[in-house]
Amino acid sequence: MTVELMATAEHAPHREEFAALYAQVQQFYAHQMRILDADADADADADADTDGEGCWAATFTEDAVVELPLLPTPLRARVGLTHYARAAADRRRRAGSRLHHWVGMLDVRPRPDGTLHTRCSALAHATPPGASSKVLYVCVMEDVLVRTHATWRTAHRRITRDDLASP
Amino acid sequence: MTVELMATAEHAPHREEFAALYAQVQQFYAHQMRILDADADADADADADTDGEGCWAATFTEDAVVELPLLPTPLRARVGLTHYARAAADRRRRAGSRLHHWVGMLDVRPRPDGTLHTRCSALAHATPPGASSKVLYVCVMEDVLVRTHATWRTAHRRITRDDLASP
Amino acid sequence: MTVELMATAEHAPHREEFAALYAQVQQFYAHQMRILDADADADADADADTDGEGCWAATFTEDAVVELPLLPTPLRARVGLTHYARAAADRRRRAGSRLHHWVGMLDVRPRPDGTLHTRCSALAHATPPGASSKVLYVCVMEDVLVRTHATWRTAHRRITRDDLASP
Numbered sequence: 113m114t115v116e117l118m119a120t121a122e123h124a125p126h127r128e129e130f131a132a133l134y135a136q137v138q139q140f141y142a143h144q145m146r147i148l149d150a151d152a153d154a155d156a157d158a159d160a161d162t163d164g165e166g167c168w169a170a171t172f173t174e175d176a177v178v179e180l181p182l183l184p185t186p187l188r189a190r191v192g193l194t195h196y197a198r199a200a201a202d203r204r205r206r207a208g209s210r211l212h213h214w215v216g217m218l219d220v221r222p223r224p225d226g227t228l229h230t231r232c233s234a235l236a237h238a239t240p241p242g243a244s245s246k247v248l249y250v251c252v253m254e255d256v257l258v259r260t261h262a263t264w265r266t267a268h269r270r271i272t273r274d275d276l277a278s279p
Numbered sequence: 280m281t282v283e284l285m286a287t288a289e290h291a292p293h294r295e296e297f298a299a300l301y302a303q304v305q306q307f308y309a310h311q312m313r314i315l316d317a318d319a320d321a322d323a324d325a326d327a328d329t330d331g332e333g334c335w336a337a338t339f340t341e342d343a344v345v346e347l348p349l350l351p352t353p354l355r356a357r358v359g360l361t362h363y364a365r366a367a368a369d370r371r372r373r374a375g376s377r378l379h380h381w382v383g384m385l386d387v388r389p390r391p392d393g394t395l396h397t398r399c400s401a402l403a404h405a406t407p408p409g410a411s412s413k414v415l416y417v418c419v420m421e422d423v424l425v426r427t428h429a430t431w432r433t434a435h436r437r438i439t440r441d442d443l444a445s446p
Numbered sequence: 447m448t449v450e451l452m453a454t455a456e457h458a459p460h461r462e463e464f465a466a467l468y469a470q471v472q473q474f475y476a477h478q479m480r481i482l483d484a485d486a487d488a489d490a491d492a493d494a495d496t497d498g499e500g501c502w503a504a505t506f507t508e509d510a511v512v513e514l515p516l517l518p519t520p521l522r523a524r525v526g527l528t529h530y531a532r533a534a535a536d537r538r539r540r541a542g543s544r545l546h547h548w549v550g551m552l553d554v555r556p557r558p559d560g561t562l563h564t565r566c567s568a569l570a571h572a573t574p575p576g577a578s579s580k581v582l583y584v585c586v587m588e589d590v591l592v593r594t595h596a597t598w599r600t601a602h603r604r605i606t607r608d609d610l611a612s613p
């Protein structure tokens with residue numbers, strides 16, 4: 113930590129400013145993951161919010177790049193994200209399970225260009241109707257967040273899953 | 280998020296003020312859930328704290344209303360909460376498991392009347408003596424928090440469990 | 447909560463100051479647990495960071511004391527911690543699983559001497575290659591944190607595991 117802190121010391125925000133950013137990012141992930149799970153359920157209920165504002169893809173920048181563990185190339189821009197999320201929702205609907213994402217262990221590094229480099233753990237539970245919840249996977253998310261229109265959005269994301277990591 | 284933020288923009292607190300509220304609410308839930316789990320254990324150990332201040336019910340307002348997934352009508356006021364928590368503790372004692380609640384994915388919305396509308400995920404693990412922990416359920420908690428005597432308390436709670444949600 | 451808050455009221459920090467501490471401690475645990483898990487993996491990959499700064503033991507004070515559930519006496523100082531962490535990494539390497547620690551439910555109590563008394567829940571998931579993640583254990587961590595060189599470090603830790611608690 114010492115090394116990393118020194119490296120960014122000149123851009124280190126004031127203590128209260130850091131707390132403000134940290135709270136905003138926690139709220140951002142709570143929102144982003146909630147609508148990811150809700151989009152899937154809404155899709156299953158055939159009453160998906162399609163106005164583009166409430167949907168998961170809108171929490172990413174227009175030109176966001178997302179690197180996912182099982183895809184050979186990164187997903188580019190919102191159109192790819194929307195397609196990917198809908199396909200995932202389709203799979204879950206067929207499986208009959210409700211998905212619940214959980215983000216924690218948040219590390220926030222403000223950068224001199226005003227972006228935030230974040231690293232967090234994400235946990236997904238799947239719950240079939242009337243049955244016990246099961247851990248689906250544990251992964252690490254590394255994001256670059258940018259502020260647009262007073263809202264943070266993900267510009268770049270890299271996901272590493274524990275079950276797919278090299279041993 | 281854009282829409283919801285605009286709707287409350289005129290009551291949006293200053294960034295540092297939001298961080299202060301967000302930290303307070305995280306601390307509040309850590310405390311409320313800790314004594315919920317501790318009350319259950321204390322009950323099992325037959326040395327329950329009965330002074331009414333340290334107990335779980337005291338983290339709710341006198342006239343709190345709690346909507347729980349398996350109950351046909353909401354629980355009203357602390358007497359109902361205390362009765363419900365004790366019955367749950369009894370069931371756990373008989374089952375021999377230790378319960379551990381976890382709250383995360385917190386969303387905090389300050390309202391013009393000074394209350395906080397919060398939404399979070401809650402996870403419960405049950406651990407039998409000497410055995411592995413198991414996920415008991417994943418749920419969503421939506422609270423209205425009010426400040427009384429410099430302390431936040433739950434005035435209204437609605438719990439939705441993933442395993443009991445309509446498919 | 448009322449009682450505990452009153453007891454520390456004279457040392458209660460300003461709201462924004464509390465939020466600053468709370469965010470710092472969350473970031474601290476995210477860092478400490480990340481390198482704990484990374485040290486284990488690095489060890490397994492035979493490219494462990496051995497410069498003493500990036501490693502887990504450096505997030506403790508030189509004379510830290512750690513009380514662990516299965517050890518008859520507390521671990522003392524960094525040498526004990528390093529030895530213990532390497533032994534644990536060895537066991538995990540043989541078991542072939544990736545370990546992922548998660549900290550939450552954080553309670554932070556600033557003390558008049560400038561230390562922080564914290565209490566949090568910790569969850570560990572183990573993931574074998576290509577297989578589902580499993581909950582390994584749920585525990586409670588009670589720390590005394592001290593600030594040295596602008597960084598928080600653990601001076602004392604007591605861990606209580608749910609599966610090893612008296613019934």
